[in-house]
Amino acid sequence: MKRIVIKVGSALLSDGENLALERVQNLATFIAEIRKRYEVILVSSGAIVIGYFTSKLEKNSLANRQALAAIGQPLLMNIYRDVFTPFNITPAQLLLCAEDFDSRQKTQNAKNSIQVLLRNQFLPIINENDATGIQEILFGDNDRLSAHITHYFDADLLVILSDIYGYFDKDPHKYQDAKLRKTIQNLTQQELNEDLSPHMKFATGGIVTKLQAADFLMKKGRKMFLTSGFDLNSAYDFLMHNKHTQGTLFG
Template sequence: MDRIVLKVGSAILVENQQINTQRIESLAKIISTLREKYEVILVSSGAVATGYTELKLDKSFLENKQALAAIGQPLLMQKYSEIFKKYNILTAQMLVSWHDFDSRKHTKNAQNTIEVLLKNNILPIINENDVTAIGELLKLGFGDNDQLSAYVAHYFNASLLVILSDIDGYYNKNPKLNKDAKKYKIVNKIEKHELESEATPNNEFATGGIVTKLKAANFLLENNRAMFLANGDKLEVLSEFLLNNNHIDGTLFKRD
């Protein structure tokens, strides 16, 4: 059974500064179906945004952002647990940091945990350990869940990373500013200048934008793995791609 990683961002989970439980419901439904064919690992943003629904702290201060993550992470996991339980899916939380992929011992421990969870049909839900690691991760250029999910896919031996975002794929120019923008269906190589553009997240709780997604894709391409970028509001695209091998939308990053 192939192993895949699904990453869902704050732009999908958060709407009007609230967690969108309907989208989590849709996500649970499709994951339930995907698990008949794949081993699934979920990487989820949204802890800070969930915390903000309970306490309106200024997110421009690192300590406030860490506090919001501490408040929001258990609340977000509770939502996941309640909704996924309707589909007979038991969830497990894993908080990771850079050191978990920079230490042979830590990486092996995390890999062992993933294998036990998947062997017992439990859905691992992974997030970065924002409470203690944000400052360090940002300093290292690893402070977003797009690149984190690429590391998860690589080190936990998944054949494919799927990033569900608020965009339909990767375009040759910003489609929100250029009506003539063209979407790439398949990308085999990412040029250096594309990786050096400024990150432009569309949601105030998001930390990435297209650049962090390209960096994630580039890391996987360099490690002979694939990534699929699609709109999280159009889960039929994901379903067609993974269940019917029908690429109707989205962008696939893969080696020739």
Template sequence: MKRIVVKVGSAVLTQDGEIALERMHKLVTFLAQLRKKYELILVSSGAVAGGYTKLKLDRMVIANKQALAAIGQPALMHKYSKKFAQYNYITAQVLVTAANLNKEDDIARVKATIDTLIQNNVIPIVNENDATSTDELEVGDNDQLSAYIAKHTNSNMLIILSDIDAYYDEDPRKNDNAKARKILNYVSDTELDKDVTPHNIFATGGIVTKLKAAHYLLNVDIDMFLASGFDLDDVKSFMIDGIHKGGTLFTSKGN
């Protein structure tokens, strides 16, 4: 059975300063369907945003951000646990830091933990340990984290579900004629050097961090699929039905 990592961003999981419960429900319904066909690892943002729903602190202050993550992570996990339980799945929290992903022994332990969870039909939910990470030891964003997890767990594909529904030849917010690029085999240095422009106050990425994740995975022959997390039709069509209607596939395997 192939192994898939799914990363969902803060923009998808939050709305108006709250956890977007209806979108989370639709996400979990899709993931439960996906789990019937693939081994599944979920990389989920939303801890800081979840904490902010409980306590309004300035997230630009690092201590506040860490406190919000500490509040929000268990709240987020509780919501996931309840929703996955409707489909008879247990969930498990796996918190990692950049230091864990830079040491072979730690990488092996993380993989062994995730392997054991999957073998026992548990859904691993991975996030960076924002409550204790420092600037020097941050992965940086969950797009990068999900790419590292995909590589180090021998996964076959990373799916990024975002407020960005595909990679376009031009900025669709500025040009109505921008066209989505369905398949890419290469990410240029020019594209990687663009400014990071997250759409959501709780996001740390934007299209550039997704391109960096794709570039990293292309170099290790792992596919990445970028699609909307607001409307799951494209990712369902691609992953369940095998029909590429929308979204962008990054693959080193040619067209």
């Protein structure tokens, strides 16, 4: 059975003001279906935004963001537990940061945990350890974290579910004539340095971190598929029917 990593960001889990529960439920249904064919590891943002919804503590300092992550992480896992319960799927939490991939022993320990969880049909849900990590050892976004997880935990593919249908030749939020690039074999340094920020105030990535994740994986001989998390049909068709209608395949 092939192994895939699915990454979802705060823009998918929230509308900016509240939890987007219907989208989270749709995600659970989607994952339950694709688990019939794949081993699935879920990388999920959302702890800080859910912590904010609960506490209204501003995220204007590192300490505040760490506090929001601490508040929101158990709430995020409770949400996942609730939406996966109807499918008899039990989520399991792992919190990692960049430092964990600098140590062979730490990487192997995490990999061993993942192997046991997948072998016993649990759903590993991974987030960056924002609550205790310092800026120097954090990825700062889950795009690059998910790329490392894909490589070091032996997954065949990373699927990033975003707020756009893929990688376009120009910003589709600004230009109506933007064209989707369906397949990409390599990225230029200029593309990797693009200054395109995320559109949701709690998001920390943007297109550039997704491109950096894709570049990392392509250099490791692995693939990444970027598509919409708002309409999961393109991801479902790609994974279950090998039908590439929307989205960008890197590699």
